[in-house]
Amino acid sequence: MTETLFRNALILTMAPGSNGATPSGDVLVRDGRIISVGTTVIPTPDMVIIEAAGKLIMPGLINAHTHSSETFFRGRYERMPLEVWLLYAYPLLVGTQISPRLLYLRTLLLAMESLRSGVTALCDDFFDVPGHDVERLATVFSAYEASGIRANISSAVMNIPTLDALPFAREIVPPELQRLLDGNPQIRTDEYIAFCKEIFSTLHGRAGRLQFMIAPSAPQRCTPDLIQACHALARDKSVPFHTHVVETKTQAVTGQLLYGKSLIRHLHDLGALDRHTTIAHSVWVNDEDIELMGAARCSVAHNAVSNQKLGAGIAPIRRLLEAGVTIGLGTDGVCSNDTARILDVMRTAALIHGVSGPDPEEWLTANEILHAATLGGARTALLDHVTGSLEPGKAADIIMLDLDTYAFQPFNDAERQIVFSENGSSIELVMVAGEVVVRDRKLVTIDEAAIFQEIRETVPELLAEHGEVERRNRIFEPWFAEIHRRASLVDVGMNRYAGDMPFWRRN
Numbered sequence: 115m116t117e118t119l120f121r122n123a124l125i126l127t128m129a130p131g132s133n134g135a136t137p138s139g140d141v142l143v144r145d146g147r148i149i150s151v152g153t154t155v156i157p158t159p160d161m162v163i164i165e166a167a168g169k170l171i172m173p174g175l176i177n178a179h180t181h182s183s184e185t186f187f188r189g190r191y192e193r194m195p196l197e198v199w200l201l202y203a204y205p206l207l208v209g210t211q212i213s214p215r216l217l218y219l220r221t222l223l224l225a226m227e228s229l230r231s232g233v234t235a236l237c238d239d240f241f242d243v244p245g246h247d248v249e250r251l252a253t254v255f256s257a258y259e260a261s262g263i264r265a266n267i268s269s270a271v272m273n274i275p276t277l278d279a280l281p282f283a284r285e286i287v288p289p290e291l292q293r294l295l296d297g298n299p300q301i302r303t304d305e306y307i308a309f310c311k312e313i314f315s316t317l318h319g320r321a322g323r324l325q326f327m328i329a330p331s332a333p334q335r336c337t338p339d340l341i342q343a344c345h346a347l348a349r350d351k352s353v354p355f356h357t358h359v360v361e362t363k364t365q366a367v368t369g370q371l372l373y374g375k376s377l378i379r380h381l382h383d384l385g386a387l388d389r390h391t392t393i394a395h396s397v398w399v400n401d402e403d404i405e406l407m408g409a410a411r412c413s414v415a416h417n418a419v420s421n422q423k424l425g426a427g428i429a430p431i432r433r434l435l436e437a438g439v440t441i442g443l444g445t446d447g448v449c450s451n452d453t454a455r456i457l458d459v460m461r462t463a464a465l466i467h468g469v470s471g472p473d474p475e476e477w478l479t480a481n482e483i484l485h486a487a488t489l490g491g492a493r494t495a496l497l498d499h500v501t502g503s504l505e506p507g508k509a510a511d512i513i514m515l516d517l518d519t520y521a522f523q524p525f526n527d528a529e530r531q532i533v534f535s536e537n538g539s540s541i542e543l544v545m546v547a548g549e550v551v552v553r554d555r556k557l558v559t560i561d562e563a564a565i566f567q568e569i570r571e572t573v574p575e576l577l578a579e580h581g582e583v584e585r586r587n588r589i590f591e592p593w594f595a596e597i598h599r600r601a602s603l604v605d606v607g608m609n610r611y612a613g614d615m616p617f618w619r620r621n
Contacts (some may be wrong), residue, residue, distance in 0.1 A: 116548065118143040118510075119157055123166030124517065126528055127151055127313055127504040128173050128488045135528040136148040141171055143510040144486065145612060148549030151504050164543070168518055170528060173503050174234025174511035174544065175456045176491025179356075179394045179415035179444025182254065183241045185224045186573055187449030187580075195598045196362045196424045197280070201587045204297055206276055208243045209583040216576060217250060219259045219569060225261035227454040228561055231538040234511040234546045237415070237444070237495050239329050239356060239394070242269065245301065246309045252317060254278045259321045262551035264511065266495050268329030269313070271344070273300040279334045281364065281371045282600050287593045303340045310347055318351075323509075325353060325546050327495075332358040333377045334368050338384055345386040354392045354413075354496050357381075360403075361395035362426045363610070366603035394444060397421055397429045397610050403502055408437025413494035413599035416486065418463035420446030427610030428466055432476050442491035443483075452621035457538050460487050464533050469612045480533040505528075514543040516552050 120141040126134070129151075139152035157163055184203055191199055201405075207219070221238075228236055240254055245584040246269050258265045277283040278293060284292070308326060318326040318530035328348040359377050360366050369377040378399055381387045391412040399407070407414075416429055436439055443459045445451045451458075464483045470476070492502025501511045517525060521535040544552035551559050 116145055116162075117158070118162040118164060118545075118548065119162065120164045120166045120171050120512070120514070121155075121157070123169050123171040123514070124528065125152055125266045125504065126170060126172040126484075127531075128484060129503040129505045135170065135209075138167075138565050141504060141512070143512070143545070143548050146510055148504060148506055148508050148510050150506055156321075164514070166514060168516070169542075170405075170515040170522075171175050171504070172515070172519055172532075173488045173511055174513050174546065175232045175487050175496075176442060176495065176502060177228060177233045177236035177454070177456050178236055178392070178413075178442030178491040178494045179248060179417060179446060180224065180236055181241060181447035182221045182224045182238045183570045184447030184449040186222045186576065188452050190449055192423070193322075194424065194596075195364075197364055197594045197598045198350065198591055199424055199450065201590050201594060202584050203447070204241065205583050205587040206590060207583065208587045209579055211243060212576065214250065214253050216572060217253050219565065219572070221254045221257035222437075222560065222565060223569065224260060224448065224454055225258055225263045225265075226557060226562065226565065229261060229263055229544055229546075229551050229557060230541070231453075231455040231456070231457060232513045232544060233263070233456050234513065234544060234551065235266075235492070235495065235501055236433055236495065236555060237266040237268075237327065237354070237356060237392075239268050239270050241331075244497050246271070246306065248309070248312060248316065251313060255317050255320050255324055258324055260559065262549055264323040264497075264501065264509075264546055266327040266354060266356075266497070268327045269309070270329040270331050271301065271306050271340070272331040273303070273306075273340055274335050274337060275300070278366070279332070280597055281367045282597050286596055286600075287590070291590060291593070297571055302339065303343050306340065307343050307347060310344075314351055320373050325354050327354045329356045331379050332365070333384075334365065341381070341386050345384075345390070348390050349388075352496065353390075354494070355386065355390045356392045356394070357395045358395055358396040359532065360422070362424075362601075363398055363604075363606065364598055366606045367604045368396035369599040370604070370606065376400060376403050378406055382406050382410070392432070392442075395421065395426065395429065396425045396434065398606065398608065399430065399434075400606070400608055404433055404437045404439075407439050411438060411440070413440040413442060414443040415442045415494055416463060417444045417446040417451075417459070418466055419459050420444075420450040422462070423452075428470055428612055429610070430470075431463070431467060431478060435482070440490055440493045441486045444492035455538055456487055457536055460484070460533050470604075471489055480527075480529040484529055494517050510545055510548040512545040513541055515540040517545065
């Protein structure tokens with residue numbers, strides 16, 4: 115039996131019904147689980163004692179949506195709407211497959227940065243080109259296992275050609291360019307479900323903290339039978355059905371033109387909108403969508419930073435909350451955000467909704483943001499019975515912040531200063547499932563210096579190759595930019611942009 119006692123800490127439990135921080139209490143951890151919170155514990159000789167006076171103890175943060183596939187593209191792109199950005203981050207004309215070692219390093223780097231910034235659990239919507247491979251997915255699992263993080267991991271799927279999943283594409287993309295993309299084989303539903311079942315039998319549950327989740331890329335990118343089969347399997351295995359819906363206005367137009375209804379209504383009509391459904395982004399949802407989502411008690415991973423960098427707009431989070439939708443926070447991939455720090459998303463989410471309307475009662479509170487980053491995020495991952503709050507019986511996923519830092523000088527309010535002031539520099543200890551993975555602000559599971567050195571030596575060649583892939587895909591950019599422009603002119607009955615009209619509407 116292993117016991118750890120955090121003694122005399124300021125405690126922020128984020129448990130249902132809790133109200134702010136509890137001063138000077140103890141947290142007892144035994145065999146990876148929380149035994150008691152807040153009550154004074156008499157230490158025994160075999161306990162590991164962590165003196166936590168002047169420290170704040172809280173649940174580890176949850177990254178409800180990210181993509182490890184983007185980790186090596188940090189800082190590579192700017193001023194690109196999603197439809198153009200995808201050409202370079204997820205190119206249509208693909209290059210050579212990344213090597214197993216680089217795949218491992220790419221995943222590990224995301225886990226390392228996440229842990230260092232207080233994220234104890236993440237949902238990796240992993241996408242691999244050209245398809246689905248058990249050994250390559252096992253490499254991703256191995257990297258997360260080595261890091262010590264908790265993770266839900268997917269092998270994202272689509273089986274509708276890109277040009278058939280975009281409005282106007284067949285009309286405006288030149289035939290010779292269309293021929294470059296057409297004819298690629300698409301995975302069959304039975305093939306993908308068989309692959310998922312193999313993963314459930316071989317990798318799901320690894321290390322007691324790694325799970326497989328089902329992730330059809332988006333409803334417009336997957337055939338109805340694939341959507342329905344994925345959802346049925348997710349329900350059967352009690353894992354998230356994790357997908358992207360109406361991230362951009364172009365996708366709102368896609369629903370209208372391809373299905374004659376919104377993509378949320380399309381999911382609902384396929385029977386794939388319920389408690390198991392977690393929707394990344396959900397920016398361009400309309401009134402009916404919000405009502406359907408609330409009735410279904412589905413979840414949304416709010417990617418406040420990525421949505422701004424890709425020009426997607428501002429999601430109606432207050433209205434989604436009022437409808438009963440669970441909200442978590444996601445960084446999205448590192449090349450549409452440029453960090454894996456959920457604290458940046460927290461601050462951005464707390465601020466950006468102030469420009470959505472003049473009524474301050476509608477703006478998000480620090481407590482709501484913290485809930486989304488902890489228990490709400492855990493609920494989006496179907497892990498709220500495991501993590502997300504400091505409660506007896508839950509996994510000991512804990513972070514400890516030093517209060518003797520700029521973020522907390524002077525100390526006024528724990529929740530507000532975490533959300534508005536903290537950038538991760540105060541985090542000095544991180545524990546996952548009772549195991550310390552960061553101590554004194556340093557990773558103890560991984561040799562950071564050695565990993566950084568290997569990345570410096572090996573990744574530049576990969577990036578040079580990717581530069582050539584980008585050059586090949588640049589031929590599509592004018593046409594995809596035109597798709598974005600045309601969609602921006604379509605009236606979809608709502609506006610999720612802040613500020614002035616697009617320049618092409620002003621001229």
